Amino acid sequence: MTKIIKHIITVTKLARIIDTSDACRRRHSYKVERYSLLICRRLKLPEQEIKVIKIASMLHDIGKIGIDLTIIKKPAKLTIEEWEQVKRHPEIGANIVSQLGFFGEVSDVIRHHHSRFTGGGYPDASLSGNRIPIGSRIIAVTDAFDAMISDRPYRKAMSKEAAVKELARCSGTQFDPCIVDAFLSVNK
Numbered sequence: 001m002t003k004i005i006k007h008i009i010t011v012t013k014l015a016r017i018i019d020t021s022d023a024c025r026r027r028h029s030y031k032v033e034r035y036s037l038l039i040c041r042r043l044k045l046p047e048q049e050i051k052v053i054k055i056a057s058m059l060h061d062i063g064k065i066g067i068d069l070t071i072i073k074k075p076a077k078l079t080i081e082e083w084e085q086v087k088r089h090p091e092i093g094a095n096i097v098s099q100l101g102f103f104g105e106v107s108d109v110i111r112h113h114h115s116r117f118t119g120g121g122y123p124d125a126s127l128s129g130n131r132i133p134i135g136s137r138i139i140a141v142t143d144a145f146d147a148m149i150s151d152r153p154y155r156k157a158m159s160k161e162a163a164v165k166e167l168a169r170c171s172g173t174q175f176d177p178c179i180v181d182a183f184l185s186v187n188k
């Protein structure tokens with residue numbers, strides 16, 4: 001079996017474990033990967049970059065296995081201390097993935113999937129614009145979209161139309177406008 005097929009099987013199993021650890025995720029990793037691939041194809045990214053983004057999309061929240069599950073599943077607003085714990089998941093995830101021996105870029109993409117386009121995200125608030133890996137900018141959009149259209153213990157799902165409006169509202173601030181445009185053009 002080739003190394004890449006072994007990697008894909010491992011990633012698929014890991015993504016399933018991440019999603020079943022929290023009932024409200026309901027195949028979230030898989031759906032983020034599907035949406036991210038649509039954007040990659042629309043932007044005509046090179047195949048090697050698409051492989052990296054595919055794996056990173058499926059494993060973007062793997063760091064949550066390092067966070068107390070009672071915080072992850074809490075059906076209410078988090079305290080400041082709990083939120084600080086949750087904010088550690090991109091770094092924990094990047095460290096896990098780098099030890100699994102995937103391409104180094106996967107770890108970088110996971111580390112920055114909560115970066116804001118104009119800066120101020122986490123873990124590195126000073127990172128902004130095109131200095132954020134393109135895979136992270138793509139996952140920021142697809143992760144937010146799927147989260148918005150999914151039920152959470154503390155709120156009901158938004159309609160697809162409302163989620164699209166929210167992406168458009170945050171385009172150029174939280175999200176890279178080129179990525180939002182690409183997503184909205186393929187997700188009608």
Ligand SMILES: [Fe+2]
Pocket residue numbers: 060061089113114
């Ligand atoms: Fe995340």
